[in-house]
Amino acid sequence: MKITPRPRWFGVAAVAALVLAIVFSTEYRPVGSASATASQKFDPARYGAETYQSKVVPAIRQGATPLPELFAALTADEKAAGQKYGHRQGSGPYSFAVTGEGVAEEIRGNLLLLSGTGLPAQTRVSLQVGPAVNGTALRDAAGFITFGQFLNQVEYADAATALNNQMRAAVLADLKPAELVGKKITFIGAFSFVTPSVVTITPIEIRRAP
Template identity: 30%
Template structure:
């Protein structure tokens, strides 16, 4: 009798366990590898990040850009004051990025590497360049858009965002403007950003220091 009672107890236990397993299976959602990938954290994509920043820059820089003839003299006299007045981004100590617009005549010394603009209203000795090849600096535009190191998985990916922006600037901004050496004497309007770094302990920038406008838009007058 005791053995029968124990067998009956074990049977009931097995039935209950089976019922529990069935209930768990019915309430469990099984995911495919693709579904698991979709709900997990997305891998960081420097090219996609750069494309998003570039699209935003074309609108933001155009709306925030101030005439270079206003910004540059203010920067040369008092960079911190100019940064506050014109809403510059400061990615590092003594480093500032300003959104600007500039219209000038393409000078005779323009090369395939840059467009040299002669702009009325700037301090004498000011050299204004629009880089078209190696000197294009996507990191300046990255910083201007407020993309921070903490938003990338590491230093390499952070740098890659700048590299991808450089490619976009070359392909979508510089290339459509045509051969820089054939622009001499033409009126060109540039919208872009300038990165300015003041010497430690100094709040001014030498007039003779060349200024590179990293372009997000170049318009050549016909």
């Protein structure tokens, strides 16, 4: 039997096809892209240090509404009050910057309960005084921090925690809540409105009233 050798072009075509397959299956990245991605990794502690004192605190101070005024507006028309005084992302609860005063009544867990705030007696008003500081009120009430500034929900949540940590170091580290009990105090802070029966404020300032 006579064997006919394959044409040379057949071998060339096979090699070309293999090269094309490698080209299309290979992901090319610019030189240094891996290190660039690593260098851009979100650092919550750095974010908190760079954002809390220089941006969040001024935003909360500037946007703070007297608590009785805000609560009256919320009672009259929650949606309108939210749009006028608050900030929120998507369909979440509105968060508000507030200022107020009251008498420190007792410490309950990480909360300092207040009376004489100008709110209805059935509304429990308290300040977070640590050591645990929960929630996202500082992040959300500031008004300039949005989900779109972060890669994902984890980073967005970490940003809120970082701001809480900065507040704890700046406001609560030297605070002695027990010494405030029975005293009149003033405060500036933020809270997320979920129910009119509970107002839990994350403070950026707590002072003994003159």
